Amino acid sequence: MQIFSKLPNVGTTIFSVMSALANEHGAINLSQGFPNFQSPQRLTDLVCHYLQAGYNQYAPMPGLPALREAIAQKAGQMYGATVDPGTEITVTAGATQAIYCTIAAFVRPGDEVILLEPAYDCYRPAVEVNGGIPVIYELKAPDYKVNWDHVEALLTPATRMIIINTPHNPTGSTLKTTDMLALQQLTFGTDILVLSDEVYEHLIYDDAAHQSVLRFPELRSRSLAAYSFGKTFHNTGWKIGYTIAPPDLTAEFRKVHQYNTFAVHRPTQHALADYLADSSTYESLPAFYQQKRDLLLEVMQGSRFRPLPCKGTYFCNFDYSAISDEPDRVFARRLITEYGVAAIPVSAFYTSGRDEHIIRLCFAKTEATLQAAGERLRKV
Structure with missing residues (x-):
């Protein structure tokens, strides 16, 4: 064969x-990239509690309402964004699944996707397996800054998506307000989508603030942002994260998500909903x-x-x-x-x-x- x-x-x-x-x-x-120390004991205890309490059947496809509400509250507190937990948040089996489903939902054969490299290694294969064409913009050491004029020169009528990652793996660099405004201007009035990998949103240093796409209304209107509880709470093996996107983009995302994973581990969702009530856990x-x-x-x-x-x-x-x-x-x-x-x-x-x-x-x-x-x- x-x-x-x-x-x-x-x-x-x-x-x-x-x-x-x-x-x-x-x-x-x-x-x-994984911690060699244990997750917070209270979070582990909460997962065990919900396991033993019998919350072991399928969760709703988009995620538990209580967890989505907690995520919406966190996004509002951190980024000043009003997020509808019913139509804009989907709980996923980790950020990698969220990234794959985003690409699968929107990238058609022949569509071009701009990747800023060095890049996390799941982006390019997800684009290629769905028939997309990766278009590479190379960042250079030591500061790995983006020249948005050079990125703009890569745009064609076939450009469907730009993938960004901030804070950035593997370089440890971050996108600033000026970067996000440049990207917002670059994509304004186009059909280009932005996939924003923000799994390290809480791991940002020297009193800097994370510049999420959620802070920029026009940019947010065309963006799907991926997040990871595994990265946030030292449990990479739990494979649980979420996507935030406008309702029209979320509806298309869920069409793929429901057949790719359908639902995510229910006891952990209950535990995280409780755990997020204390904002100091991530602050x-x-x-x-x-x-x-x-x-x-x-x-x-x-x-x-x-x-x-x-x-x-x-x-x-x-x-x-x-x-x-x-x-x-x-x-x-x-x-x-x-x-x-x-x-x-x-x-x-x-x-x-x-x-x-x-x-x-x-x-x-x-x-x-x-x-x-x-x-x-x-x-x-």
């Missing part, structure tokens, strides 16, 4: 490759993770790695060009095999393989883990 792959160039993700190599060599894993996160970012920078002092600015996410990039001129994939493998620390080569996030001799380290780890990693990396 002959198989004609719809994704002939897709293999195992760099995250799986580096984590497997880390396990093989007993390395400290700062590559894959405290910037300080919590900034302390970890600062610890990583502290333990890397005295090394030959040069840190790049980290304004958000739980990743920090480091330039190793003072150490080696090896390709970043080769260098990252050698870090594991010779020094016992796993990192991600940033070239893996570029379609072109652009290699600026930069690696990404995850600091969503315990203090002991970061201290041990720093001790090893200072020897490189």
Whole structure:
């Protein structure tokens, strides 16, 4: 039997490759983006409570009304946005599912989708499997700023969507108010949609404010924003998130969502609805993770790695060009095999393989883990 792959160039993700190599060599894993500490005990207790109370059958397809109401209240409190929980919020099986369903719902064969790279690796395959054409705009180290005039030059009558990510994985950069206004002006009067990946909305530092598309009314009217409770509350394995979009876009999104996943784990939805009632659960996160970012920078002092600015996410990039001129994939493998620390080569996030001799380290780890990693990396 002959198989004609719809994704002939897709293999195992760099995250799986580096984590497997880390396990093989007993390395400290700062590559894959997940915390190595437990979720808040109260949230875990709430999930257990609803499991034991028998809330174990299908949830409503869009998500539990109580959770959607809590999300709407949070969006209003944080961004001043009035969000209708009935027609504008859909609970999803993580942000990756939300991103896929958004692309599947709106991108037709031949449609062009602008990607700002380096980019999280689920974007391009989702575009391609739905017949879309990725159009790449490359961001460059060290600040990874967007030149919106250059993005505008990429627009054609076939442009259907622009995907943004702020705070940005893998660079730790953020889009500012001026960026969002430029994007709003760029898309004004067009049929271009914006997919805004905002999974690190609470992981933003140095007293900065997250610039969500929800803050900008005209931009919001054409945007679908994806969020992640897994990233927010240290439970990436729970795979639960949500999308916020205007009613007409939400209606199309749900047509795909209902056949892709239908409904999301009900006990966790009940638990999150209760947990969100206390806004300190997410308002405290910037300080919590900034302390970890600062610890990583502290333990890397005295090394030959040069840190790049980290304004958000739980990743920090480091330039190793003072150490080696090896390709970043080769260098990252050698870090594991010779020094016992796993990192991600940033070239893996570029379609072109652009290699600026930069690696990404995850600091969503315990203090002991970061201290041990720093001790090893200072020897490189």
